Amino acid sequence: MQGPNGTGDGSGGNSGDELVRLRHKIDAIDSQLHDLLMQRTELAVAVGAAKAAKQPLTGDSPAEGAKFIRPAREAKILRRLTARHQGKLPKSVVVRMWREMISALLQVEGPFAVAVYAPASQPGFWDVARDHYGSRVKLLTFSRVDRALSAVMDGSATVAVLPFPREDETGPWWRRLVGSAQLPHVIARLPFGDPGNQRNPDLQALVVGRTPTEPTDRDHSLLVLETAEPVSRSTFRQALAGVGLTTSFIHGGRDQLEADLNLAEVAGYIDGHDPRLGLVASALGKGARLHSIGSYAEPLTKEELADEPSGH
Ligand SMILES: C=C(O[C@@H]1C=C(C(=O)O)C=C[C@H]1O)C(=O)O
Structure with missing residues (x-):
């Protein structure tokens, strides 16, 4: 005035x-x-x-943190708040403040530690992990992806932040999630909000842990097809479409998928008990088996994170 x-x-x-x-x-x-x-x-x-x-605590190992973390609930909280947000405080800042608070409270509930693949030459995933799990969390840094995953397998970390799968990787980490329901699985995709000033804003990660997945209203699921003989990419895609699933990507050979394991990502929520897994496998025949290796709540979109004009 x-x-x-x-x-x-x-x-x-x-x-x-x-x-x-x-x-x-x-x-x-x-x-x-x-x-x-x-x-x-x-x-x-x-x-x-x-x-x-x-689920009583049986010690103070970071593995116990799986009893407390609820990624679907966390995603729903952030979607609801960004949808109702108004005014000049950027939505990405709201997300960051809530992420710091949620992760701090998660650590009040029980033990929690994050393994992250962050070699010295490529520290970007460390930023991704810190932005999501906050500035106080124990971050265990690994220069090999398989070691970061092993930290969740052996209980020295609650979750691992791993690079999003790419086509044509040799020995991709997701192969180690196939085989038993006791194995860890994909529970989240990061960054969930805006990458902001992360050192590599283009990095995409998946989080692997042992907490059971839960649906939100917008999820993606990761399926691994196990076959003894090669299957064509289009046959696999059609079999998924046959049970109403839309495929976002399939990692495998150009036309013929490899005999062995192939990864597909589909829209929607599918856990290990979903009857569609068996239906797709039977449609493909030849002893095919389809495994769910987890799901994630879709991160906030650019549109959901868009702010009103700053007006200065
Ligand atoms: C409080 C909870 O535990 C954790 C902390 C949350 C929070 O602070 O809002 C949300 C989900 C959980 O990861 C909960 O499950 O509601």
Whole structure:
């Protein structure tokens, strides 16, 4: 507001009073936010106790964290808040603040550690992991993807942040998720929000862990086809379409898929109990087996993260 001295620069007169008044309001809001934050913490503690009552803690290994982390719930919280958000605070900042809080509360509930593939020459996944799991989480850094995955397998990490699968990789990590329901599986895709100032904003990652997956209203699932003989790419795609599944990619040979294991990503939620797995396998015949190796909530889209014009 313009003061009577005409400067309007907050240096005195009424404009100074205005500044004091506004700052009092900010102080009051900070107290309210802080009170709510402490209340939310108490609720997370109660949620953690309810989870532990169903699945008691058997030690303080990071593996125990699988009893507490709920990636689907976390995704739904962030989708709901970004959808209702208004005003000039960027949505990506809202997401980052909530990610810091959610991960901190997860660590109040139980043990939690993150393994991340981040060789010195390519540290970008470390940024991806830190933005999602916060600045206080124990981040175990590995220069080999298989070692990061092993950390989840042996319980020294709760989750592993691994590179999103690429076509034509030799020995891809996802092959190690096939075989038994006891194995870890894909539970999330990162970055969930805007990559912001991450050192490599183009990096895409999948998170692997042992917490059971749960559906959100927008998911993708990863399926591995196991065959003794090669199957054509189009036959596989059609078999998936036959049970209503839309394929986003298949990793395998150009026309004929490899005999052995091939990865497909489909839209929608499919867990290991889904009857469509058996239906697709029978449609393909030749002893084919189809495994779900997990699913992830679709990250926020550019549209969902778009802010109103800044107006300066
Ligand atoms: C509080 C919970 O536990 C964790 C923390 C969450 C949160 O702070 O909102 C959400 C999901 C869980 O990963 C919960 O499951 O609701």
